[in-house]
Amino acid sequence: MFEIRIHSRGGQGGVTAARLLALAAIHDGKYATAAPFYGAERRGAPIVSFVRIDDRPIRIYSQIKKPDMVIVLDASVMDVVDVLQGLKTGGRVLVNSAHPREFKGFTSGHVDLTGIALKENLVVAGSPILNTPVIGALAKQGIVSVDSAKKAIREMFSDERNVKAAETAYEEMSA
Amino acid sequence: MDTIPEIPKEEYILKCTSACAGCSDSLALRYVLKAAGPDTVLVVPACCTSVIQGIYPNTAFNVPVYNIAFASAAACASGMSNAFRAAGKKTNVIAYAGDGGTLDIGIQAMSGAFERGTDFLYICYDNEAYGNTGMQRSGGTPLGARTTTTPTGKTDNKKDIDAIIAAHDPPYQATACAAYPQDLFKKVTKALTFRGPTFIHILAPCPPGWRYSTEKSVEMGKLAVKSGMWVLYEREYGKLTIGAQSKAAIKKPIPLEDYLAPQGRFKGIDPKTVDILKQRIAKNLAKLAAEEAAS
Amino acid sequence: MKKISTGNKAVAEAVKQIVPAVVAAYPITPQTEIVEQIAEFVSSGELKSRYIAVESEHSAMAACIGASITGVRTFTATSSHGLLYMHEMTNWAAGARLPIVMANVNRSLGPGWNIWAEHTDALQERDTGWLQVYVSTVQEAYDATIMAFRIAEHNDVLLPVMVNLDGFLLSHIMQPLDTVDVGDFVPPIQLPHAIDVKNPTGYGGLTGPDQQFKFRWDIERSIRDSVKVIEATEKEFAKRFGRKYGFTEDYQCADADVIIVAMGTLGKEAEVAVDLLRKEGIKAGSMRLRWLRPFPKLDLKGKQVVVIDRDYSFGRGGILATEIMAQTKEDVFSVIAGLGGQEVTYEDVAGFVRKRRMGEEFWFGVNNNV
C-alpha cells in the first residue's frame, strides 16, 4: 500500500487533490481511498487529507501515521505543522514552491504550482487552483499514469485549462 | 437627533474566535455584550455562535455561555431566568440564536417563552441561512437567494418573524443591523431595562453565505438598510418608531439591484423575482410608515 | 463506469435510483451532503421526487409519515441530535407500520457539541421497531440503501429501515462506487393500509389494552419474519448485481480462537488487525455485525469474543457486548473505544486482542492497564 498525506489550508483544494489522485489511481486499475480529516479547526487553518493506493481493497479508515509521501500545497503550513511527522525514512516530500527545498533523509521535490495556476489564469475567488496541477506533478513522479491523471481531471472539471496546468506541472516537475 | 452612546471599552469577546473573516455575527455579539455587561449569561443553541466560541477547554467569550440543543434556547433561558429571579438575582439572561434556531426549529419554544412573559432578552442574529452546517436555506432566507438546498434560488418568501413576535405583544422589540453598532448598542441597553420578554432581530451579513468578499460586511448591511430590504425600528409597548436611516430609505431607497448585485447568492436571479422583492419591500415600508403614523 | 464517491453521495445516488415520491429532510453535520445532493438532484430535474425542506427533524419524520400513509415511497436522512429530536416520530413510524427508509450518519451526542463518529445515536433507537443495518464501505452504503426499500416494503415486514454509516469516517471518505440499474429489483410499493377515501378508516385512534398488546406483538412477529426477507433480498441482490451481504461479514472466523465483533468502519478495519495478529501466530477472526435489528444468531461457539463498542449504555455496559452476552455463554472481553470520534487504528484493535482479559470491560485510552 502507498500512503500519501496532503497538507494544505482549508479552502485550498487539498481535499479535491486527494480525490483526484484517488480517482486517477482507480483509473490505473488500482484501489484507492481519499479521506479528508475534519477537525474543528478554524477556516483557513492547516488541514490534512489522506490518500491510500493499493492493489487490493482498502480496509483502513484511521489516519495515516507513517506516510510514504507527503505533499505540501502551502509551504506556509510548514511553519506551524511538522509535515515530516511519521514520514518513512527515504520517503518523498513534494512542496509547492518556486525554489528547491531540502529535507534530510528524504527524497525532496518541488514544483511551482501557484505560478503554474497563475500562468494558466486558473484562479477562483482570488485563489490559484492547485489541485489539478499537482496531479500532473504526481504523474511525473509515477504515482499515477498520465492518461489516468488527465481522465480524472476531465471527469471532475470541464475547463481544459486544468489539464494544461497539469501538463505544465508534469514538465516542470523533476522525475 | 441620535446621540452617540458611550460604548464601554471592556471586551467580552476575546481575540482568536473561530469565526470566518468578516463575520458580522461576531461583530454584533461584541456590541451586545458591551451593552449587557458582565452580569450576563448567554444561552446559545446550535449555530455559528457555538463554533465561534472555540474548542473546549478554551472559550473566546468572557461571560458564561450555556450551550443547549438547537430547538430549545428560549425554553432553557426561561428556566434560567426564573431560577435567577427566584434567587433574587438580576442577572441578564440573553438567548442568542440564529435565524434557523429562531424562525424554524426554535419557534415553538420561543413563542411559549414570550407568551409566559419570561424575563429575558431574545436576540436572533439573522445571516439568512444555516451557517453552521454550510449554508442551507432557512425560514430567514430571502426569496431568490441561492443556498446549498435551494441551488436555483429560494422559491418561498422570508418569514416575517417580527410580526409573529409583535403578535405576542412584548414590552419591547427592535430590529438592528451589525453594520450599525451604535444603534444596536442602544437597543440592547434599552431592551435590558424592561421586565418581561424582549426581542431584537439583527441582520448579520455573512461573507461565505452571501458570497461577497470579506471586507464588505458593513457595506452590505448598510446597503440592506438603504434599499429598504432591512428596516431599522423599535416598538415600545406597541408604539413603533422607525430609525432615521430607514426613514431615509422610505423617502428614497437606493435601487435594490445595488444590494443584490455584489452578492453571489443572488447571481442569476430573474427579473420577475426582483420585482416581487421590490413589491414586498414597498408594501412593508408602507405598512410600517402607516403604523408609525397611527401610533 | 468507475466512479468515486463519498458515503453520503452514495446514499443520495441510491435514492436517485429508487425515486421516492417524497423526501423530507433537515440538515445536520455530517449528514448534510446527503440532503444537499438530493436537493440538487431534485432541482436539476434528475430526480423526480418532491423535496420538503422542513423546519426540524421532528417534522421531517412526521412529513414522511404523512406521505407514507398515502401509499408512496419516502426517504429521509439525519444524524445524532436530529435522530434524537425525531424519536417520538420514529416510534410512530414503526408503530404505524410505514416502510420509511432513513439514512443515519452516526455521530456522538451533546453536550459538548461533537460532530464525530459514535453509534450511541442509532442505538438509542434500538427499541422502536425500526430495522437497523450498519455499513462499512461507500459501496455498501449504496447497496444497503437500495435493499432497504425492498425489505421495508415487503408485505411480511412493513417496518421502517435505518441505514447507518459512520460520521466522517464513511460519510466523507471517497472510495470506488459501482452504481447499478435497479430495474425491478425494488418492485412498486403496495401499502395494504394506505389511506383510501373510498374506504374511510381511522388510523391510530384510541386503542384499548388488548388491541394495543396485539399491535405490539404484530411488530415483533414482523421483525422476526424480516430475517427471511433480508436473507432473500440479499441473495437476490448478489444474483443480480454480484455483491454478497449477510447479517454479519465474517473474516477468518472458521478456525479462529478469538473473534473480534464490531460494527461499521471499525468492523472493517478489524480485518487488518486480524491479518496482523495471524502473522504473530494469534488465530484471530473478525465478525462485523451488519444487522442489529433484527439481531442475528451469531455463531461464536467455543470462541473467545472481543467486542468493540463505539457506544455505551451508562450503568450497564457496551450495548453490543450486552446484546452478545445475552445470547451466548462464551467469554466476552468488552472494549469501549471510539466514542466522540476517538481515533482507533487496526493496531489498537490488535492490541485489544493481544491483551484481552475475558469477562472484563475496558475503556480505551482511560484505563489502559489491560
Ligand SMILES: Cc1ncc(C[n+]2csc(CCOP(=O)(O)OP(=O)(O)O)c2C)c(N)n1
Ligand atoms: C436537532 C438538530 N438538528 C440539526 C442540527 C444541526 N445544526 C446545527 S446548527 C444548524 C443551523 C443553524 O442555523 P442558524 O440558527 O441560522 O444559525 P447559524 O449557523 O446561521 O449561525 C443546524 C442545522 C442540530 N444541532 N440539532
Ligand code: SF4
Ligand atoms: S458562516 Fe457567516 S455567520 Fe457563520 S461564522 Fe462564518 S461569517 Fe459568521
Ligand SMILES: [Mg+2]
Ligand atoms: Mg443563520
